[in-house]
Amino acid sequence: MPRRDDIESILIIGSGPIVIGQACEFDYSGTQACRVLRDEGYRVILANSNPATIMTDPEFADATYIEPLDVAVLTAIIEKERPDAVLPTLGGQTALNLATELANAGVLDKHNVEMIGASNDAIKTAEDRDLFRRAMAEIGIECARSEIAHNIEEARAALKEIGLPVIIRPAYILGGKGTAFAYTLEEYEKVAALGLEASPISEILIEQSIKGWKEFELEVMRDHEDNCVVICSIENVDAMGVHTGDSITVAPAQTLSDVEYQTMRDSAFACIRRVGVETGGSNVQFAVHPETGQQIVIEMNPRVSRSSALASKATGFPIAKIAARLAVGY
Numbered sequence: 001m002p003r004r005d006d007i008e009s010i011l012i013i014g015s016g017p018i019v020i021g022q023a024c025e026f027d028y029s030g031t032q033a034c035r036v037l038r039d040e041g042y043r044v045i046l047a048n049s050n051p052a053t054i055m056t057d058p059e060f061a062d063a064t065y066i067e068p069l070d071v072a073v074l075t076a077i078i079e080k081e082r083p084d085a086v087l088p089t090l091g092g093q094t095a096l097n098l099a100t101e102l103a104n105a106g107v108l109d110k111h112n113v114e115m116i117g118a119s120n121d122a123i124k125t126a127e128d129r130d131l132f133r134r135a136m137a138e139i140g141i142e143c144a145r146s147e148i149a150h151n152i153e154e155a156r157a158a159l160k161e162i163g164l165p166v167i168i169r170p171a172y173i174l175g176g177k178g179t180a181f182a183y184t185l186e187e188y189e190k191v192a193a194l195g196l197e198a199s200p201i202s203e204i205l206i207e208q209s210i211k212g213w214k215e216f217e218l219e220v221m222r223d224h225e226d227n228c229v230v231i232c233s234i235e236n237v238d239a240m241g242v243h244t245g246d247s248i249t250v251a252p253a254q255t256l257s258d259v260e261y262q263t264m265r266d267s268a269f270a271c272i273r274r275v276g277v278e279t280g281g282s283n284v285q286f287a288v289h290p291e292t293g294q295q296i297v298i299e300m301n302p303r304v305s306r307s308s309a310l311a312s313k314a315t316g317f318p319i320a321k322i323a324a325r326l327a328v329g330y
Contacts, residue, residue: 009082009084010085010087011078011087012033013088013098025309029320037328043063045062045065046064048065063081071101074107084114090323093172093303099115100124117303129204133146133148136271149206151196159188165209167179167208168205172199172200214289215238215287217285220272222280224279224326245305251314267295280303284297
């Protein structure tokens with residue numbers, strides 16, 4: 001498909017400051033996107049709160065705003081610059097959460113700003129633990145046994161269904177913030193409270209512990225014609241229990257049989273289609289039992305991630321650059 005001519009200006013939301021779990025990989029992807037979109041003739045508006053990034057250098061965007069990344073500031077930028085589209089998939093969890101907040105607040109509809117790269121519904125389905133679990137059940141992909149809770153009372157009831165040990169996973173977070181294992185009731189109540197506090201929507205997934213299982217990731221891309229491709233398979237040297245962003249990883253995966261890999265590939269393609277990421281890259285994470293070979297899907301990131309930067313370097317395939325082009329119609 002040709003580039004889109006119905007949009008002229010695009011707002012790119014950066015990832016903000018470098019913190020634990022979020023570093024220069026989003027500057028790397030955002031810089032590539034700015035370059036590509038300007039080369040394609042679009043006016044690029046960049047919002048990022050970190051002046052130390054490369055992407056905030058004057059030559060990378062037509063208008064650069066080094067301002068706090070919150071809904072009020074982004075609303076003011078949208079009112080002033082009148083972008084035709086916003087691209088949130090290259091700024092990590094910060095950009096995704098802000099784009100969702102802008103959409104839910106009606107700001108994007110009010111100013112006729114289209115979300116490209118991933119729709120608001122796709123972001124919700126991937127990031128909301130309960131919606132993702134239901135979506136995977138619809139297409140027959142196995143997840144770990146789990147329950148959803150929005151307060152401590154619901155968390156206590158959920159534990160009766162699953163039993164200890166468990167892992168707590170907050171919704172809409174980056175870098176495993178608030179995620180923890182619980183082996184005793186006392187530990188469970190403590191980490192459940194911390195998880196609810198860490199989630200911006202006060203939602204946690206209480207999941208059976210799969211600590212010790214092998215962990216794999218697939219970097220997947222999809223285009224407007226529904227062509228899907230695995231850019232890179234990644235195996236975590238550290239077993240489940242060490243966050244994938246902190247684990248030593250090897251690309252390509254080393255210990256999967258061909259049958260296991262093809263099963264994982266088919267599941268990843270089904271996942272990206274069901275979640276609804278129409279174009280661009282996604283990171284799908286799997287756990288495999290080391291003895292039985294049982295596969296389950298852990299989660300999916302409908303955006304460029306830390307693993308995407310690794311995959312780009314390992315394969316020579318510029319994921320962020322291609323994702324930006326796909327977002328504008330290619």
